[in-house]
Amino acid sequence: MGNKQTIFTDEQLDAYQxxxxxxxxxxxxxxxxxxxxxxxxxxxxxxxDPDVKVPLALxxxxxxxxxxxxxxxxxxxxxxxxxxxxxxxDFVDMFSVLSEMAPRELKAIYAFKIYDFNVxxxxxxxxxxxxxxxxxxxxxxxxxxxxxxxxxxxxxxxxGDNKLSFADFENMISRAPDFLSTxxxxx
Amino acid sequence: xxxxxxxxxxAQAFVEKFEGALGKGKGxxxxxxxxxxxxxxxxxxxxxxxxxxxxxxxxxxxxxxxSHFGSSVASYFIFLRWMYGLNLVLFGFVFGxxxxxxxxxxxxxxxxxxxxxxxxxxxxxxxFSVLFEFGGYCKYSIMFYGYYNNQRSIGLLQFRxxxxxxxxGVGIFGYSLMVVxxxxxxxxxxxxxxxxxxxxxxxxxxxxxxxxLIGNPETADNKFASTTTSFKESIVDxxxxxxxxxxxxxxxxxxxxxxxxxxxxxxxxxxxYYVVKRSQEFAxxxxxxxxxxxxxxxxxxMSLLGLVCPPLFxxxxxxxxxxxxxxxxWQLARIFALFLGNLYTFLFALFDEVNAKLDNEKEIKNExxxxxxxxxxxxxxxxxxxxxxxxxxISPADVIRGPCWETEVGIEFVKLTVSDIQVTYLxxxxxxxxxxxxxxxxxxxxxxxxxxxxxxxxxxxxSGNVLGLIFNQGMIWMxxxxxxxxxxxxxLRLLSSMYYQCWAVMSCNVPxxxxxxxxxxxxxxxxxxxxxxxLSLMPVIYSIMTLPPSFDCGPFSGKDQMYDVIMETxxxxxxxxxxxxxxxxxxxxxxxxxxxLMVLAIYYLNxxxxxxxxxxxxxxxxxxxxxxxxxxxxxxxxxxxxxxxxQATRASARYCPxxxxxxxxxxxxxxxxxxxxxxxxxxxxxxxxxxxTKSNFKGVIYAx
Numbered sequence: 001m002g003n004k005q006t007i008f009t010d011e012q013l014d015a016y017q018x019x020x021x022x023x024x025x026x027x028x029x030x031x032x033x034x035x036x037x038x039x040x041x042x043x044x045x046x047x048x049d050p051d052v053k054v055p056l057a058l059x060x061x062x063x064x065x066x067x068x069x070x071x072x073x074x075x076x077x078x079x080x081x082x083x084x085x086x087x088x089x090d091f092v093d094m095f096s097v098l099s100e101m102a103p104r105e106l107k108a109i110y111a112f113k114i115y116d117f118n119v120x121x122x123x124x125x126x127x128x129x130x131x132x133x134x135x136x137x138x139x140x141x142x143x144x145x146x147x148x149x150x151x152x153x154x155x156x157x158x159x160g161d162n163k164l165s166f167a168d169f170e171n172m173i174s175r176a177p178d179f180l181s182t183x184x185x186x187x
Numbered sequence: 188x189x190x191x192x193x194x195x196x197x198a199q200a201f202v203e204k205f206e207g208a209l210g211k212g213k214g215x216x217x218x219x220x221x222x223x224x225x226x227x228x229x230x231x232x233x234x235x236x237x238x239x240x241x242x243x244x245x246x247x248x249x250x251x252x253x254s255h256f257g258s259s260v261a262s263y264f265i266f267l268r269w270m271y272g273l274n275l276v277l278f279g280f281v282f283g284x285x286x287x288x289x290x291x292x293x294x295x296x297x298x299x300x301x302x303x304x305x306x307x308x309x310x311x312x313x314x315f316s317v318l319f320e321f322g323g324y325c326k327y328s329i330m331f332y333g334y335y336n337n338q339r340s341i342g343l344l345q346f347r348x349x350x351x352x353x354x355x356g357v358g359i360f361g362y363s364l365m366v367v368x369x370x371x372x373x374x375x376x377x378x379x380x381x382x383x384x385x386x387x388x389x390x391x392x393x394x395x396x397x398x399x400l401i402g403n404p405e406t407a408d409n410k411f412a413s414t415t416t417s418f419k420e421s422i423v424d425x426x427x428x429x430x431x432x433x434x435x436x437x438x439x440x441x442x443x444x445x446x447x448x449x450x451x452x453x454x455x456x457x458x459x460y461y462v463v464k465r466s467q468e469f470a471x472x473x474x475x476x477x478x479x480x481x482x483x484x485x486x487x488x489m490s491l492l493g494l495v496c497p498p499l500f501x502x503x504x505x506x507x508x509x510x511x512x513x514x515x516x517w518q519l520a521r522i523f524a525l526f527l528g529n530l531y532t533f534l535f536a537l538f539d540e541v542n543a544k545l546d547n548e549k550e551i552k553n554e555x556x557x558x559x560x561x562x563x564x565x566x567x568x569x570x571x572x573x574x575x576x577x578x579x580x581i582s583p584a585d586v587i588r589g590p591c592w593e594t595e596v597g598i599e600f601v602k603l604t605v606s607d608i609q610v611t612y613l614x615x616x617x618x619x620x621x622x623x624x625x626x627x628x629x630x631x632x633x634x635x636x637x638x639x640x641x642x643x644x645x646x647x648x649x650s651g652n653v654l655g656l657i658f659n660q661g662m663i664w665m666x667x668x669x670x671x672x673x674x675x676x677x678x679l680r681l682l683s684s685m686y687y688q689c690w691a692v693m694s695c696n697v698p699x700x701x702x703x704x705x706x707x708x709x710x711x712x713x714x715x716x717x718x719x720x721x722l723s724l725m726p727v728i729y730s731i732m733t734l735p736p737s738f739d740c741g742p743f744s745g746k747d748q749m750y751d752v753i754m755e756t757x758x759x760x761x762x763x764x765x766x767x768x769x770x771x772x773x774x775x776x777x778x779x780x781x782x783x784l785m786v787l788a789i790y791y792l793n794x795x796x797x798x799x800x801x802x803x804x805x806x807x808x809x810x811x812x813x814x815x816x817x818x819x820x821x822x823x824x825x826x827x828x829x830x831x832x833x834q835a836t837r838a839s840a841r842y843c844p845x846x847x848x849x850x851x852x853x854x855x856x857x858x859x860x861x862x863x864x865x866x867x868x869x870x871x872x873x874x875x876x877x878x879x880t881k882s883n884f885k886g887v888i889y890a891x
Contacts (some may be wrong), residue, residue, distance in 0.1 A: 019191045023237040063254075080189070089188035098399065112399035115394065131393055136415040144422055151389040152427065163278060167810075172387050178395045181258050185399050186250050 007031055009047050020096035027092065030187065034091050037062065044087065054091070056084030064185050069134040070114055074098075077113040098185040107183050108170045117171075123164040125149050206337050211630045244268070248689050254402030256698050260647050261400075264689065266712065270656060271681040273366055277359050277667070278674045284355050285348070285671055286329050292342025293335070300586040301740045302327060302334055309584065320482065321598045330601070330672030333594035334738035339755075347760075349742035349752045353731075356668040360724050363664065367720060370711045388421055406698045413699075437508060448521055451499060455492045455525065462488045463536030467543070485599075486606035489529055493607075494614065495523050497651060508834045519650055523715065526658045527722070534665075534726055537599060541734065544592040552738050558587065591671050591740035594597070599671055600666025607659060608680050619645045623695040644697045652688075653712050661719040668727050788891040 007030060008016070018029045024112040035042045037058045043050050056075055065071040075084045088096065096102060097110050117127045128149040129148070132140070156164055156172040164172075173179050245268060249314045253261035297303050304312045304327050312323035321330070328334060340347050345621070396414050466485050469477055500521045504514055537735050623644055638642065657679070666673045731750060735742035743749045757766050771777065 015192055015195055017233060018195055021188070023240050024231075025237060025241060067401050067404060069397065081267050087188075089192065093188040111394065128393065132418075135397060135411070136418060137411050139411075139415045140418060144418070146417060147422060148389055148393070151392050154251050156390045165497070171807075172390050173394060175387065176391045176395045178391070180822070182395050182398045182400075184258070186253060 007044060007046050012046070015055060016092060017111050020092055020097050021101035022092070022096055026187075030092055031088065031096060033062075033187065034088055042088075051087070053079075053085040059084070059086055059091075064187055069137075070131075073114045073117065082119065095185065095187050098183065099187070100184055104174060104180060105170070107180070108173050109166075110172065111179075111183055112166050112169045121166070122161075123169060125163070127155065128152055193848060210412045242570075245689075246292050248685075250694060251397065252689060253400045255400050255406055255693065256647065256696070257406060258400050259649060260692065263649050263652055264685070265649075266653060267656065267681065267685055267688075269370070270416055271678070271685065273363065274660075274663070274674060274678050274681055276362065276366075278678050280358060280362070281671050281674050284351050285335075287342065288346045288351070289335055292344070292346060293338070293348065296327075299336065300588065301336070301591075301744075303584045305306075305588055306582075307586045311527065316479075321601055325596065326594060328672075330670055331522070331594045331597045332669045332671075332742075333591040333737075335742040337742050337744045337746075345532060347756065352742045353749060353752050356727070356731075359667055360664065360720065360727075363720055364717075367713060367717050368797060371710055371717070374710045374713060377789060392418060405696075409698045415707060423784055436684065440506045440508075444503050447503050448500060451496060451503075452521075452525055452528055455496060458492070459485070459489060459529055459532045460536050463533065463540075467540055483602070483606065486603055487601065490606050490610035492529060493526065493655075494610065496525050500525075519654070522654055526654065529659070530661070533603075541592045541596065541730075544590045544595065545735070546725060548589045548592070551587060555587050555589075555739075589737055589739045591737045592734075593737060593741055597670030597673070598775070600662060601670050601676065604659070604662055604666070604673060604680075607655075607662070611655060611684075612687065615688065619691055619695040645695065646699050647692050647696045657712065657716050657719055661723045662714065664720060664723040665726060678860060781884075874878060 007028065012117065013024055013027060016022065017024060020027070022030065022033075031046070034054065035044065039052045041054060042052055056072065056079075059065065059075050060071040060115050065074065074094070075086060076082060078090050078097075080090060085129065097106055112123070115127060115131055116123050117130050118124070129145055132145055132148055153162060153164065156168050158164065158168050159173065223546070245264075249261055249264050249268070252264055294302065304324060308323065311317050312324065317323040318325050325331075326333070335348065335352060337349055339349065388424065392414075396417065398410060401410055464484050469481055469484075498520070500518060504518060505516070507514065535747060622642060626642060626644060630637045659680075663673055663677045736749050738744055743752060748750065758767055
């Protein structure tokens with residue numbers, strides 16, 4: 001349907017449409033955006049699956065991510081090596097999870113990964129403190145920070161280990177009325 | 188992602204290899220055919236989805252607004268776009284089923300009395316001032332009810348225009364109801380089951396306050412500031428219980444505030460009634476003697492009230508000292524009451540006018556009958572024939588006309604809509620644009636900083652705009668039956684409004700300083716729209732059921748009631764047994780049990796949904812208990828023991844997303860735990876691939 005493009009084979013496009021929440025046009029547009037991040041690095045022809053990764057520093061400068069205080073963590077949690085270098089597959093994956101069509105449970109999984117700064121599968125007090133400081137640009141006093149983190153753990157922790165496991169986090173976030181509308185990037 | 192692609196390829200290869208094996212023997216060809224058709228259907232659905240998303244307009248425009256102002260302002264524009272789609276469909280109905288048949292197959296302009304401008308109005312019919320008020324040629328055009336002929340079937344196709352007119356008029360409401368409820372249901376599904384407010388205040392603030400859509404540095408700064416303020420407020424709230432100092436004074440002030448507001452509402456209602464009465468007086472005088480102000484008094488007063496009262500309510504509500512979120516709800520409720528009161532007062536006043544016209548009509552009808560009788564008597568006198576007298580040969584412009592009350596009502600609604608449009612656009616121009624220009628340019632030579640202090644740049648008033656949109660739609664619903672052209676005007680209005688307001692918001696407004704969204708506000712506005720739909724349905728249905736149609740204009744002229752058209756169709760067009768069926772169906776003995784059955788069904792569904800909620804709570808509690816139990820049990824068996832730790836991790840791994848697969852869509856979650864895929868068979872069993880359920884498949888793929 002539409003013009004013939006030579007970036008992907010038809011099977012590849014079908015596979016992308018199966019594995020993400022994007023339509024064909026959006027996938028092609030995403031490739032355009034990925035290419036303009038690093039025109040010398042990213043080939044225009046993806047039919048033979050080149051192994052190209054764009055480094056973290058270039059991705060966090062995208063206009064959609066530039067103002068986000070968690071941009072580094074977002075890119076890191078979608079990268080395979082954990083350092084933030086995204087291949088095109090990871091890039092599409094990232095925006096697919098953050099798109100409007102992704103379901104709540106999926107977004108909760110990735111939100112947990114993003115807010116888990118030390119990648120130990122728990123959101124502990126240090127992770128919460130880091131989140132809060134990034135959110136308020138360190139405007140709160142240290143006592144206030146400690147108070148907020150303690151209150152948050154008190155509210156959400158179900159099993160009593162003083163940190164949030166994924167189940168605690170999901171239980172809390174699934175009832176949040178704003179979660180779906182704020183955890184959403186339009187591209 | 189790579190894993191997902193690999194898994195997808197494996198799954199597809201496996202399915203292809205084994206799919207022939209599933210259809211054995213005689214059923215093989217049929218099965219293969221079914222499989223092929225299903226694949227084609229999936230592909231067709233996907234292409235159609237692609238096409239549909241390509242058709243959605245204004246996506247980039249809304250994205251720009253979103254990145255500058257956040258998701259709450261953009262939600263207004265998304266609502267506007269949705270309204271535009273709804274109105275476009277309504278326009279398609281009205282235009283295709285009522286206007287086009289009349290234009291193509293009905294009598295042309297000037298052929299019969301109702302379609303021609305009367306003789307005494309003809310020399311002023313083309314004047315701009317007359318046209319601007321929808322008199323003259325406008326009044327006798329397809330835009331209004333009076334133009335349509337009451338011929339039972341017209342043209343080659345025997346198109347039943349009166350029936351179509353009535354059905355489209357009612358169908359507009361039916362379609363709108365269906366669409367609104369469907370959207371509400373969809374929103375409710377995504378809303379999530381809300382916990383009580385205050386259960387997770389700090390956690391939610393931590394994890395959901397940042398709006399990921401923000402892409403503009405200024406907005407981001409504002410967001411940081413508002414997040415910090417919000418945290419500080421919660422901390423203060425938490426640290427000390429706000430003592431209600433002098434609760435009596437506060438209660439007294441609130442009572443006074445409510446009394447003041449009731450006075451305002453009553454005053455505005457009375458003002459509208461008075462003005463409409465006055466306009467009836469003016470209508471009796473000659474049109475040329477009235478000033479422009481007097482002619483358009485009603486519309487101007489209504490629009491001005493809609494402009495002046497909301498800020499007045501805001502000032503009065505300062506007395507009340509409510510929490511901002513509660514104050515916003517009160518404000519919205521009051522504005523709603525204001526608009527509603529105004530609209531209904533207007534309707535009542537209009538009703539009086541209609542009744543007056545109906546009385547007038549009786550006189551004119553008698554006159555026309557008398558004139559006809561005179562003509563026949565004269566003819567008999569002159570030509571000595573009593574039968575087969577040809578009808579009088581008068582030009583259509585000279586025939587005595589009755590006051591067509593439906594057209595008058597239609598004109599009133601169109602004038603109201605147009606003046607509403609004018610006031611909205613002017614407000615944006617003056618209130619936002621002029622203000623921004625003044626602040627920007629006068630700042631160089633002014634004593635205080637205009638940008639920081641008063642008046643500064645305006646913020647986009649979301650609730651005011653959304654309410655305006657909802658009430659505009661209510662007026663369209665009310666007026667569409669009497670003025671088919673009104674829907675077309677509204678489509679144009681929404682289209683231009685989109686571009687105009689997008690431009691205005693980007694160039695003249697600044698992002699909000701305080702962001703306190705009413706949670707789930709999307710469904711709140713939809714609920715309001717539903718209420719307005721019902722409220723605008725009632726006058727139309729009442730007038731169809733009780734008021735007799737005019738005797739000489741419109742598609743129902745000559746009948747006793749408008750719905751007689753349906754009775755006529757049932758008698759004449761449908762086979763005779765249908766008439767019997769309808770007469771049985773309208774028997775009260777049948778309708779009462781049907782209503783009773785529906786009430787019982789509602790009660791049953793309510794009970795079932797409560798039962799589901801209860802079982803939901805039970806399951807959640809069990810989950811909590813199991814988690815605590817597992818951990819407690821591991822703890823008790825010695826926490827330093829490595830085996831128990833691994834037991835704990837394995838137990839918690841059951842809930843970890845990496846190793847458990849569960850379908851992520853839909854309310855019902857199937858829990859199947861698996862760690863490693865041993866063979867393709869197990870793979871197939873575990874993933875439970877159902878042909879055709881793309882979403883299930885995708886959700887499962889995501890689990891990997």
